[in-house]
Amino acid sequence: SILIVDFGSQVTQLIARRVREAGVYSEIAPFQSAAAAFERMQPKGIILSGGPASVTTENSPRVPQHFFEAGIPILGICYGQQVMSAQLGGNVIVSGDGGEFGSAFVEVKSPCALFDGLWAEGERHQVWMSHGDKVDAIPPGFTPVAVSTGAPYAIVADEARRFYGVQFHPEVVHTPDGGKLIANFARHVCGLSGDWTMAEFRETKIAEIRAQVGKGRVICGLSGGVDSAVAAVLIHEAIGEQLTCVYVDHGLMRAGESEQVVSLFRGAYNIPLIHVNVEELFLSGLAGITDPELKRKFIGKTFIDVFDAEAKKLGGAEFLAQGTLYPDVIESVSFTGGPSVTIKSHHNVGGLPERMNMKLVEPLRELFKDEVRALGRELGLPEIFVGRHPFPGPGLAIRIPGEVTKERCDILRKADAIYLEEIRNAGLYDTIWQAFAVLLPVRSVGVMGDGRTYDNVLALRAVTSTDGMTAQAFQFPGDFLPRVATRIINEVKGINRVTYDYTSKPPGTIEWE
Numbered sequence: 001s002i003l004i005v006d007f008g009s010q011v012t013q014l015i016a017r018r019v020r021e022a023g024v025y026s027e028i029a030p031f032q033s034a035a036a037a038f039e040r041m042q043p044k045g046i047i048l049s050g051g052p053a054s055v056t057t058e059n060s061p062r063v064p065q066h067f068f069e070a071g072i073p074i075l076g077i078c079y080g081q082q083v084m085s086a087q088l089g090g091n092v093i094v095s096g097d098g099g100e101f102g103s104a105f106v107e108v109k110s111p112c113a114l115f116d117g118l119w120a121e122g123e124r125h126q127v128w129m130s131h132g133d134k135v136d137a138i139p140p141g142f143t144p145v146a147v148s149t150g151a152p153y154a155i156v157a158d159e160a161r162r163f164y165g166v167q168f169h170p171e172v173v174h175t176p177d178g179g180k181l182i183a184n185f186a187r188h189v190c191g192l193s194g195d196w197t198m199a200e201f202r203e204t205k206i207a208e209i210r211a212q213v214g215k216g217r218v219i220c221g222l223s224g225g226v227d228s229a230v231a232a233v234l235i236h237e238a239i240g241e242q243l244t245c246v247y248v249d250h251g252l253m254r255a256g257e258s259e260q261v262v263s264l265f266r267g268a269y270n271i272p273l274i275h276v277n278v279e280e281l282f283l284s285g286l287a288g289i290t291d292p293e294l295k296r297k298f299i300g301k302t303f304i305d306v307f308d309a310e311a312k313k314l315g316g317a318e319f320l321a322q323g324t325l326y327p328d329v330i331e332s333v334s335f336t337g338g339p340s341v342t343i344k345s346h347h348n349v350g351g352l353p354e355r356m357n358m359k360l361v362e363p364l365r366e367l368f369k370d371e372v373r374a375l376g377r378e379l380g381l382p383e384i385f386v387g388r389h390p391f392p393g394p395g396l397a398i399r400i401p402g403e404v405t406k407e408r409c410d411i412l413r414k415a416d417a418i419y420l421e422e423i424r425n426a427g428l429y430d431t432i433w434q435a436f437a438v439l440l441p442v443r444s445v446g447v448m449g450d451g452r453t454y455d456n457v458l459a460l461r462a463v464t465s466t467d468g469m470t471a472q473a474f475q476f477p478g479d480f481l482p483r484v485a486t487r488i489i490n491e492v493k494g495i496n497r498v499t500y501d502y503t504s505k506p507p508g509t510i511e512w513e
């Protein structure tokens with residue numbers, strides 16, 4: 001295995017992800033508890049992450065010194081390279097020119113095990129730099145093997161001890177060969193076999209869940225989405241009937257989704273599931289509300305009330321399971337306390353654990369969306385579930401600008417189902433991040449047969465994105481949108497005009513509210 005020592009970089013999890021992609025098991029330990037993790041894991045290699053501190057300041061984080069005497073390979077990235085240099089007798093300075101940020105090129109000066117079979121002498125390769133400090137003198141035993149304009153020590157190596165330092169970030173996608181460099185370190189330099197799989201992740205997590213929960217009871221709120229479903233199935237595999245799932249059905253789901261959730265859990269997996277149908281409660285509470293934030297707040301609060309009441313009926317539980325993913329973790333870390341404004345109040349069950357005095361079980365915390373999908377497939381979840389586009393917690397309520405009524409929900413559900421059916425038939429579902437329809441509070445005049453119509457306008461939206469933070473409108477092939485528009489207008493009573501939303505994010509957001 002590989003131990004990743006975390007010095008607080010925003011992208012440490014990406015290092016773990018690259019190591020997983022290389023088929024090697026890794027664990028991340030914060031630098032304060034790295035020594036204990038080392039003892040327990042007996043790793044075959046160590047990666048030191050980047051981080052916001054400066055080695056030049058007093059009390060900046062350090063690597064436990066004995067790691068350097070363990071006889072195993074070490075790769076230091078950015079701060080990791082600097083701290084290694086400082087601890088082994090080199091020197092680090094604050095760059096006079098303020099540092100280097102963004103794309104840069106490194107030129108390979110001599111061969112190195114780190115890029116054996118990948119990069120050759122004299123070649124130039126694109127990398128991503130992001131550093132204020134830099135190594136100014138390398139420790140005894142090290143030689144520079146690649147340079148960049150801003151960093152004479154872009155890559156340094158002590159081949160005898162198998163210590164490597166890179167000033168750039170190989171873990172981010174902007175370093176095109178970065179994944180291969182990390183794989184080379186894990187397999188070629190550390191000699192690990194690269195046969196670790198999602199199947200083993202599943203086994204490891206099952207053992208961890210059992211250790212954490214013991215004989216305790218766990219409640220899991222299902223949202224209908226892939227994350228909570230995968231978390232629930234995994235936890236059920238670990239602790240069986242100690243898990244109860246609660247599906248708060250607010251009636252704002254898309255066509256067929258609630259039925260799918262219920263039949264999957266009760267039927268295919270036989271997981272205890274409480275299906276609370278509270279459509280009436282939600283719709284009556286939403287009556288008269290047109291402000292997007294008020295809708296979101298009402299739905300979030302009511303959801304928590306209902307969930308809380310169901311948990312009490314069950315006699316409570318010590319643990320609350322959530323399908324939190326790594327991007328949710330970084331977002332909440334980097335946004336707390338910052339000066340950022342609230343664009344939208346995202347609906348989640350945050351607040352619940354404190355209110356109900358429960359501990360959290362979050363087995364997906366270190367995974368990215370596509371890895372959760374891979375784990376879901378490993379657990380045998382059907383493709384229709386695993387490949388599903390993200391769907392917001394407040395559901396269709398935020399896709400109906402203006403007042404939400406049962407009638408408008410039904411119209412939207414029908415139109416949305418036709419749109420998605422056509423997308424699936426055209427083989428486009430998996431290339432799109434998210435596609436959905438929005439029912440506008442606007443009526444337009446039309447003519448059907450010989451009669452005048454005065455009906456609703458529908459907007460179609462489809463975007464590509466990698467993480468939902470930014471997005472581009474999807475460009476459909478020529479005849480696709482006209483065909484969908486015709487079908488919707490012919491088949492859905494109440495809609496007589498269809499438009500397509502070309503706005504990217506930013507300046508738009510993906511959802512309309």
Ligand code: XMP
Nearest residue numbers: 345346347390391392393394468509510511
């Ligand atoms: P926006 O509209 O902010 O959406 O560009 C970004 C992504 O988040 C989803 N979304 C939500 N997901 N609860 C969720 O779980 C919410 O309240 C919520 N609001 C938006 C949205 O569908 C997109 O994938």
